[in-house]
Amino acid sequence: xxxxxxxxPAARRDEAADGSTGGGLTAGGPAGGGLTGGGGPTVxxxxxxxxxxxxxxxxxxGGHCVARVDGQVVFVRHALPGERVVAxxxxxxxxxxxxxxxxxxxxxxxxxxPPCPYxxxxxxxxxxxxxxxxxxxxxxxxxxxxEQLVRIGGxxxxxxxxxxxxxxxxxxxxxxWRSRVRYAVDAAxxxxxxxxxxxxxxxxxRCLIAHPAVQDVPVLTSAGTRWPDDxxxxxxxxxxxxxxxxxxxxxxxxxxxxxxxxxxRAAGREWALPASSFWQVHPAAADTLVDAxxxxxxxxxxxxxxxxxGGAGLFAAALAERVGESGRVTLVEAAGxxxxxxxxxxxDLTRVEVVAAxxxxxxxxxxxxxxxxxxxxxxxxxGAGARVVRDVVAAGPRAVAYVACDPAAFxxxxxxxxxxxxxxxxxxxxxxxxxxxHVELVGLLVPDLAGQTT
Numbered sequence: 001x002x003x004x005x006x007x008x009p010a011a012r013r014d015e016a017a018d019g020s021t022g023g024g025l026t027a028g029g030p031a032g033g034g035l036t037g038g039g040g041p042t043v044x045x046x047x048x049x050x051x052x053x054x055x056x057x058x059x060x061x062g063g064h065c066v067a068r069v070d071g072q073v074v075f076v077r078h079a080l081p082g083e084r085v086v087a088x089x090x091x092x093x094x095x096x097x098x099x100x101x102x103x104x105x106x107x108x109x110x111x112x113x114p115p116c117p118y119x120x121x122x123x124x125x126x127x128x129x130x131x132x133x134x135x136x137x138x139x140x141x142x143x144x145x146x147e148q149l150v151r152i153g154g155x156x157x158x159x160x161x162x163x164x165x166x167x168x169x170x171x172x173x174x175x176x177w178r179s180r181v182r183y184a185v186d187a188a189x190x191x192x193x194x195x196x197x198x199x200x201x202x203x204x205x206r207c208l209i210a211h212p213a214v215q216d217v218p219v220l221t222s223a224g225t226r227w228p229d230d231x232x233x234x235x236x237x238x239x240x241x242x243x244x245x246x247x248x249x250x251x252x253x254x255x256x257x258x259x260x261x262x263x264x265r266a267a268g269r270e271w272a273l274p275a276s277s278f279w280q281v282h283p284a285a286a287d288t289l290v291d292a293x294x295x296x297x298x299x300x301x302x303x304x305x306x307x308x309x310g311g312a313g314l315f316a317a318a319l320a321e322r323v324g325e326s327g328r329v330t331l332v333e334a335a336g337x338x339x340x341x342x343x344x345x346x347x348d349l350t351r352v353e354v355v356a357a358x359x360x361x362x363x364x365x366x367x368x369x370x371x372x373x374x375x376x377x378x379x380x381x382x383g384a385g386a387r388v389v390r391d392v393v394a395a396g397p398r399a400v401a402y403v404a405c406d407p408a409a410f411x412x413x414x415x416x417x418x419x420x421x422x423x424x425x426x427x428x429x430x431x432x433x434x435x436x437x438h439v440e441l442v443g444l445l446v447p448d449l450a451g452q453t454t
Contacts, residue, residue, distance in 0.1 A: 045070065045072070046069065046072055046074075046089055046092065046097050047089060047092060048089050048090065048091070048092055049088065049089060050088070050089045051086055051087065051088045051089075051102065052069060052086070052087060053084065053085070053086055053087075053105065054067045054068075054069050054074065054076070054084075054085065054087055055067065055082070055083070055084050055085075056076055056079045056080065056081055056082060056083045056084075056085060056101070057081060058081055058143075059081060059140050059143050059144060060075065060144070060147075061144050061147075061148065061407070061408060061437070062075065062437060063077060063128025063129065063436070063437030064076055064077045064079070064098070064128075065079045065080065065081055067087075072096070072097065073095065073096040073097070074087065074089075074096070074097050074098075074099050075096060075097070075098050075099070076098075076099050076100070076101055077098070077099070077100050077101065077121070077128065077196065078100055078101040078102075078120070078121055078131055079101040079104075080107075080108035080110055080111055080131070080132060080136075081108065082106075082108050083101070083104055083105075083106055083107055083108050083111070084104075084105040084106035085101035085102075085103060085104050085105060085106075086101070086102055086103035086105065087099035087100065087101055087102065088100050088102045088121070090196075090197075091197070098197075100121035100122070101121070102121050110132055110133045110136035111131055111132070111133075112131060112132065112133050113131075114127075114130035114131050115130060115175065115208055116130055116207075116208045116209075118193070118202060118204050119131070119435075122195065123195070123202055124192075124193045124194070124195065124202045124204065125193070125194055125195050125196025125197065125198065126193050126194075126207070126209070126436070127209060127435040127436055128435070128436050128437040129435055129436065129437065130435050134169070134173075134174050134434070137174070137431070137434065137435070138166070138167045138168070138169060138431055141167040141429065141431065141437075141439040142165060142166050142167045142429065144407060144437075144439070145165055145167065145407045145429055145439060145441065146160045146165050148407040148408050148410070148411040149165065149407070149411050149414070151411075152408055152411035152412055152415065153410075153411035153412075153414040153415055153418075153424075154414070154415050154418060155414075155424070159424075163424065163426065163427050165427055165429065166429060167429035167430065167431050167439055168428070168429065168430055168431065169431050169434070170282055170284045170285065170288060170430060170431060170432060170434075171284050172282075172283065172284060173434070174209070174434035174435050175208050175209055175434075175435070176208070176209070176210070176211060176212050176215075177209060177211065177281075177282050177283065177434060178207070178209045178210050178211055178214065178281050178282070179211045179213075179214065179236065179237045179238065179239070179279075179281050179282070179283055180214075180234070180235070180236050180237075180279070180281045181207060181210050181214050181234070181235050182232055182233070182234045182235075183219060183220070183232065183233045183234075183235070184199075184201045184231070184232055185201065185227045185230050185231055185232060185233065186201035186203060188203075188226070189226035189227050189228035189230075190203040190220075190221045190226060190227075191203070191204075191219050191220050191221065191225070191227055191233050192204045192220075193207065203220075203221055204220060205220055205221070205222035206220070206222065209434070209435050209436075210235075211237040211283070212237075213237035213243050214235045214236075214237045214243075217235050217243060217245055217257075219233050219235060219245060227247060229249055230247040230248060230249045231248055231249055231250070232247070232248040233245065233246070233247055233248070233256075234246040234247075234248065234253075234275075234276065236258075236262055236275045238262035238263055238264050238279075239263075239264050239265045239266070239283050239286075240262060240263025240264055240265050240270060241263070242258060242259050242262040242263055242275075243257075243258050244257065244258030244259055244260070244262055244275040245257045245258060246275055246276060253276060255275070258275070259275070260274060260275060261273060261274055261275065262274075262275050264279055264286070266286035266287050266290065266314060267286065267287065267290045267314060267317050267318045267321075268321070269317055269345070271312060271314075271341070271345050272344070272345065273312055273337075273341040273344075273345070274337060274341075276337075277312065277337050277338070277341055278311055278312075278335075278338070279312070280432065281432075281433075282432045282433070285430075285432045285440070286314055288430055288432075289314075289315075289403060289430070289440070289442060290314060290315065290318045292401075292428050292430075292442040293315055293318065293376055293401045293403065293442060294318055294319075294322065296399070296401055296426055296428075296442065296444040297374045297376075297399045297400075297401045297444065298399075299319055299322035299323050299327075299373070299374050300322070300323070300373075301322070301323060301324040301326060301327060302323065302324065302326040302327050303322075303323045303327050303373035303374060304323070304327060304328045304329075304330075304371070304372045304373050304374075305319040305323060305327070305328070305329045305330075305372065305373060305374040305375070305376070306329070306330050306331075306332070306368060306372050306374070306375045306376065306392075306395075306397075307319060307329060307330070307331040307332070307376045307378075308332050308359045308375065308376065308377050308378070308379075308384075308388070308392075309332070309333065309359055309377065309378045309379050309380065309384075310331035310332060310333045310338070310342060310354075310376075310378070311333055311335075311338045311341070311342070311378070312338055312341035312342050312345055313331055313341070313342035313345055313346045313352070313354070315376045315378065315403075316329050316331040316342065316346060316349075316352050316354075317345075317346055317349060317352070319374065319376070320346075320349045320351055320352050323351070324351075325351060327351060328351050328353070329349075329351060329352045329353070330352075330353045330355060330368050331346075331352060331353070331354045331355065332355045332357060332359050332362045332367075332368060333354070333355075333356065334356070334357060334358045334359070336356075339354060339356040342354045355367055355368060359379075359384070359388055360385070360387055360388055360391075363387075363388060363391035363392070363395075364387075364391065369395070370394070370395030370396050370397075371395060371396045371397075372395045372396065372397050373397055373398055373399075374397055374398070374399050374400075374401070375392055375395070375397045375399075375400045375401070376400075376401045376403065377392065377400060377401070377402045377403065378403040379404070379409075381405055381406045381409060382406075382409055383404070383406065383409030383410065383412055383413050384402075384413050385413070386413075386416045389413050389416040389417055389420070390416070390420065393417070393420045393421075393422065398446065398447070399444060399445070399446055400417075400422075400444070400445040400446075401442060401443070401444060401445075402414075402441075402442070402443045402444075402445060403440070403441070403442050404440070404441040404442075404443070405438065405439075405440055405441075407439065407441060410441050410443065414443070414445075417445050421447060421448050422445050422446065422447055422448060423445070423446060423447075423448045424443055424444070424445055425444045425445065425446045426443070426444040427441060427442070427443045427444070428441065428442045428443075429441055430442070
């Protein structure tokens, strides 16, 4: 499959609690009769544990596809557009239900056998797309990004075409990439991963998307290890070659093996930070995002830059190298461990100032003030929000690089930017999380009078 999957029609859409969209769709045929009924809550005649046949329609945010059964919206996991499946209802909500495709009657050409035995209905919920061929996963995510840009961001299909919206793979393939894994622990002390939308632990003997160094750590029951006094086990395999295991009990952590501080290599520097600190989980992610931000914003010597939600200072360090001794970079971060990591790792860059504050507070109370030339926004999953966007625009930058892990939040903030006379000049999508629904975006926003779409 070389292009994006069919888009959800724009005429009418219903929004689920997690931002997933349905509506304006048909199941492609009548529903088969319920094969089993659970006797639980019902919506539109459907109830938990009920099974029925349906034809799957378009992909949607959240790692599932949409369908309709007698007018009822159904979000189906473990399916692909165009497939005829037997679906089992897993949750009933007002206006929609969730279901798993438990039997595939007519498979799509893009369907593959999941490499992991736990990537099945009722098993581990960590991977959403193991049943989808690698190129089709990129097409799936491209479709979701475009749909959010149109439905929420206010762009039209022509604008998406002009931007060349697509999601690119990172080096290394779809398995063995995740350098940080948090295992939950069940009542028997067995480490595993959670079922989809559940607190139930699925004990596993191996996680195939985990980095090989993480897979080799003997924390699972298959290695004869149990954790009777712990609620979670965290494993880290850093790009600097460190491997650390941390156990979590009653909110407290202890190092089981490996160093307390791990080394990461990115942006031409080595970073040292606590093993529990945030860092991108794909080994190629940090450099990929830095390269995209620098290419899109093209910082110049002597310019002033802001790194908002700056964490340990990945983007601030890269910006500082570009603006040089005559320039200035301000990093704003609220989390204490992030502030500490940034101050320790950037101490040699005297032109970088680290401000310990919430971004909203730093802007509103003028802890940082314009004018500024370049801004990097790397907000949490919920997005920057209208207040931050307005204050950033008011500072008068020539370019804003927006790094987003949620297309819906990015699209909401994009709509605020466009309402203030800005435009999306370029957009990059990266598959930082293969086999899952998640995708990372880097957008270039500029005042509307600046150049043409690049």
